[in-house]
Amino acid sequence: MTSPISHERATQWDLYLEDLKGRLIGIPSRYESEADVEVVLNRLNSAIVESFEANCPLKQRTSSSKTPWWNSHVESHRRKVRKLFNKAKRTKNPNHWEDYKSAQREYKKVIRDSIRDTWRASCEDIIQLPSAARLSKVLTKDPGAKLGAVSLPDGGFTSSAGETLQHLLSAMRSAYRLTGLGHWIGEEQTTGHATIWNKATENCPVLLMLQDSVEPTICPSPKLGIQIPSRDDWDNTNNTICQNGIIWFTDGSKIGDKAGAGVYGKTTRTKLSFALGSYANVFQAEIYAILACGMEILKTAPKRRTIQICTDSQAALMAIESSKVKSRLVLDCKKILNDLASCNRVILTWVPGHSGVPGNEEADRLARLGSIGYPIGPEPILGVPYSMGGFNHERAPKQGVRKIMARSPGLG
Known part of the structure; x- marks a missing residue:
């Protein structure tokens, strides 16, 4: 069986250049948008490829039926698996079937390793070739x-x-x-x-x-409670706010290209505002607000207290609750909350944003104040x-x- 392949050495380059000049006629020389650039590039690419294919003759080549990753090592494992299968089929012994399944798993692993090693060797060979030889090898290998x-x-x-x-x-x-x-x-x-x-x-x-990334890390969820009450429940704060607890509100904001975080301590009357620069997004601002709140509470070293932190970001709550972490900021936040929850009862509560809840409104004001300020230190503050x-x-x-x-x- 034969299959045609490109014969680059026989390319008629003079005719190729003439053909290409003709195909380039009519391509716009002015463009004012990305869409115009895409159109020009597509037409330019098509003209080059079509001109080359029109002036590069094909030649017949006998295709090889040999599989590049097949070798004597793989063949020996195949024969071993086949013998064990025939033996197990003949004897119907459960132990022989287990031997066959074990050998089959090993055989599949050998195949995967052989395919991977062959592919890597092929890539290394191609990279080491000069550009012209590399193009010839690629076009010859795959018609x-x-x-x-x-x-x-x-x-x-x-x-x-x-x-x-x-x-x-x-x-x-x-x-x-x-x-x-x-x-x-x-x-x-x-x-x-x-x-x-x-x-x-x-x-x-x-x-x-x-x-703002780390290798996927399994981090146990903090020993705290996470509450997501309905908006109707917030009509009566007695149903959502711990009456004898230390109450905090956090919020994140982004105005234009600058982000900020705000922390408001309802019980302690603490007000904190943080400028997070132009690379942080709203999710990072929300997480950082909770982290900063936890660090502020740890300064007072409370013990056996009920601490309630209210945020209007359900995404932040779900990230903190998840056991798999890929964000460095979320990982740091979970560590702070774990430290806080080791000696206290900590509750994270969702609060509807911009719904007139006084503590949330104050945290939102502080976050907006941070987003119009300028951060201290080089950016990115939290990582991109x-x-x-x-x-x-x-x-x-x-x-x-x-x-x-x-x-x-x-x-x-």
């Missing part, structure tokens, strides 16, 4: 691969420009996550997927800022939330494209 395609983890290639872009963004998301956890080692690499991330960070420095970095790295390619187009004669 279906086209210019502009990138390799996938399963050994195949992307089939469209949209799939290629999605794969590149996925690679950047992985690099962004590894950078935040301190595991990224691609700064010095100039080939492969590392170049995608390195170019993105040149256009978006925020990607290299300290992130993953959502902000994700937004920026998805925009990074477009920002880079605009710079390239501006520098390109006839296109800028």
Whole structure:
């Protein structure tokens, strides 16, 4: 069985250039929006690919039926599993069936390891080749691969420009996550997927800022009660406020691009306001308000008291209640609450925001006061939330494209 592949060495480059010039006629040279840039890029990409394919002849090649990851080690395990299966089927002995199942599990593991090792070796070989040889190897190895395609983890290639872009963004998301956890080692690499991330960070420095993230950590929920009463229950605060407890209200706010947190102690008449800068989001502000409240209470070293902290963020309450933590700020908040709950009865209560509850209104005022102030110290104050970095790295390619187009004669 034969399958056609591209014969790059026989490409008629003179005809390719003439063909490309003709296909570029009519492509707009002015654009005023991102949508216009996308249209120009799609047409430019199509013109280059179609011109190359039209002037690059195909040649027949006998496809190999050999599976690249199959080897003698895998074959020996296959024979072993087959023998044990036949033996168990013949004897119907439960012990023999257990031997067969155990060998089968080991066989599957050997297959997975072989596929992974073969894929890694193939990637390393391709990266070490010069650019021209690398292109030739990719197009020769997979007859279906086209210019502009990138390799996938399963050994195949992307089939469209949209799939290629999605794969590149996925690679950047992985690099962004590894950078935040301190595991990224691609700064010095100039080939492969590392170049995608390195170019993105040149256009978006925020990607290299300290992130509010930790490796997924199992942290037991604090020994406290979490209450989410209805709005009707708050019509009568006697149903929701602990009469003999120490009552606190917290809130987070963001005005424009600056966030703030507010803490109000109803029992102690304490009023605290914090400026959190331009990188924190509302969720972080809410969590920080609870954390700051807990730290303020710990200063008085209360024991055997009932402490009630009221917040209007159900998202913050659910994050604190969850046993799996991926945010450094949430982890710190849970540790403070655990310390506070070790000697006291601590209750976190949801309060409806902007509903006229006096304590919540005062906490909201303090949070707004913080969001119009200026933070003390370098930013980011709390670490960049993953959502902000994700937004920026998805925009990074477009920002880079605009710079390239501006520098390109006839296109800028």
